[in-house]
Amino acid sequence: MVTGAASGIGKECTQTLLADGWNVFALDVCETSRHTPGRGGYAGKWTPLQCDVTDSSSVARAFASIAEETDKLNALICCAGILRVASLETMTDEAFDAVFAVNVRGPWLCAKAGMPFLERGAVADYPSRIIFVSSTAALRPKIGAGAYSASKAALGNLTRSFAAEVASRGILVNAVAPGAVDTPLWDTYSPTSGSGYRPAGLSPMGRMAQPSDIVSVMMFLLSRSSHYVAGAIIPVDAATSAARA
Numbered sequence: 286m287v288t289g290a291a292s293g294i295g296k297e298c299t300q301t302l303l304a305d306g307w308n309v310f311a312l313d314v315c316e317t318s319r320h321t322p323g324r325g326g327y328a329g330k331w332t333p334l335q336c337d338v339t340d341s342s343s344v345a346r347a348f349a350s351i352a353e354e355t356d357k358l359n360a361l362i363c364c365a366g367i368l369r370v371a372s373l374e375t376m377t378d379e380a381f382d383a384v385f386a387v388n389v390r391g392p393w394l395c396a397k398a399g400m401p402f403l404e405r406g407a408v409a410d411y412p413s414r415i416i417f418v419s420s421t422a423a424l425r426p427k428i429g430a431g432a433y434s435a436s437k438a439a440l441g442n443l444t445r446s447f448a449a450e451v452a453s454r455g456i457l458v459n460a461v462a463p464g465a466v467d468t469p470l471w472d473t474y475s476p477t478s479g480s481g482y483r484p485a486g487l488s489p490m491g492r493m494a495q496p497s498d499i500v501s502v503m504m505f506l507l508s509r510s511s512h513y514v515a516g517a518i519i520p521v522d523a524a525t526s527a528a529r530a
Contacts, residue, residue, distance in 0.1 A: 286310040286351065286358055288338050288395055289365030293468030294418060297496035298362055298503060303327045305504070310351050310358075312336040313365070338365050338391030348398045357406035360414040360507055361399045363392040373431040381432050388436035392417050393443060396458075400451065407455030412512060416503050417444050417460040419518055421526040424462065437462070441518050448516035457515040459506050464522030466494045488523035 287302070289295035290311035299311050309331040316335060332354065336347040351358070367387045369380040396415055403413035419437045426434035441460060448458035465488075487493055502521050505511055520526050 286312060286360070286395075286399065287362045287364060288312045288336070288391065289363070289418075290333070291315050293364070294463070294466060294496045294499050295362075295364030297500045298364060299331065301497070301500045301504065303330055307360075308332075310334060310347075312338070312347055314338070338363075338395055339386040341394055344394045344398050348402070351402070356402065358399060358402040358413065359406045359411070360416070361395060361403060362414075362416045362418075362503060363395055364418050365391055366418060366420075368430060368433045370429050371432075372429065376432055384432045384436050385439070388433070389439045389443065392440060396443075396447060400456070403456050404451075404454050409455075410512075411509065412455045412457045414507055415447065415456060415458040416506050417458075418499075419444070419460040419462040421462050421464045421520055421522045423518075424520065424526045444518055445516045452515050457506075457511070459511075459514060459516065460518045461499055461502050461506070462518050462520045462522070462526075463494060463499045464488060464520075464525040466496060466499060468496060488525045489527075490523040492523075494521065494523070 287295055287299050287309055290299045290309075291313035292315075295313070299309050302309050307330075311331055311333045313333075313335065314337050332350075334347045334350055337343040365387060367384060369376065369384050371377070371380060399415070403415065407413040417440055419440050420433070422430055422434040423437035423441050441462075444458055444460040451458060499521050502519055506514065506519075
């Protein structure tokens, strides 16, 4: 199951999983007609579901739909996230609450609802996986994105706590922490957008991350090679957060 599956990292994740032979439940708040795998013929391999991850009733309905097809999941990948730009002093209550609702409450609700499915999907030689999408903003906060940074830091602690709570049940919980990624969210807040926000931009490698760069690390976390990795938060930012230039 992938949340935020209609755009950005979530869409790339869905496409990559399908190409790798997975069956995917693709959740997004947008209309399911906009959920398109984008490449290849995957009829019968993916199921688009409309879901607001901040709403426990909506999450419950999504899992009820999944239960009509299967009672097991091997992986839950939470990509849904939002950024609202403002100083902490001027940010509205509504914007602050929305950031934490999507970026923290959403992954928590989905993981909580998904646990029985993931536990049934786990086998001795292949634990089930949960992957959250954090951010290097959790490691190095940015002015203008204080609430976003705080929400991603909170998600990191959820990752660690969940990992310790459920590892004995055959569920491995980890997170990836991207830097700036070339997605529609970047277009909204890029230096040319007029937003006034200064995103991280190019990495020390001299380029911005593509969604595939992030998904490659997710695929490692889904592989048998990561069978003893739990509670990790992996920066995927080409050293952007490692040191200041």
